[in-house]
Amino acid sequence: MNTYTIQSYEDIRDRLRVRVMDIKGNTETLQNAVYEPVGCGLALVAYMELPEEIAEDGIANVPRGLIENMPDVDAEKVLADAMEGSIASDDAKLCAIQDMLMGPILGEEPENYLRSDRTPEDGVMVLTTGKGRLGASAFFYPEMDIEIGKRFGRDYYVLPSSVHEVLIMPDNGQMTPMELAKMVKEINETQVAPQDRLCNKVFRFHVETNELTVAADPDRRREMER
16 A cells, blocks of 8 residues: 655645635535635635545645644645745746637647736636646736736636636626626536536626625525525
């Protein structure tokens, strides 16, 4: 039987990363996890990258019980180191959705507007990481939400298409938040594997106040109608 012995914090520090999870949909999972609520019902969760023979999919959330007896280690430090590990190992990228879809076919690398002087197109963008794995967490990299707002120059919507990426759409008035949320919900139910779903909500980032709010929640609306 394969085992992975953890004797000190240094044994896991370089393996720490962050992922984003929906709190309401993962209450049992989060009971013993190291996490921090980041608003709108979401949480950043610290996890470890481990060999696949040790942990399913090669990752495991950091248990709170694991760090309780480690000197000078608390949840805040674990989350800070996990965020640092994610940023150092997996850069964020913001690309036009058509470039993400056609790039592999054409053999072209999609333009990353986070590293470009050009203004993003007035269309749907994909925010993820270079590796693309659990890349929705890139939205919560320090000041990432503000940076995207500066590049668009206006409010924008965040559509949680999966735990691996989010869609960014400038508020151009073409669709209402509830229409967007219903679209997210339908895609989640028909095209996204259950383990890869983030949530059905649609968020809005307000550039004047640098605030992320829930723009529409089809599940809550359905509960209220009942």
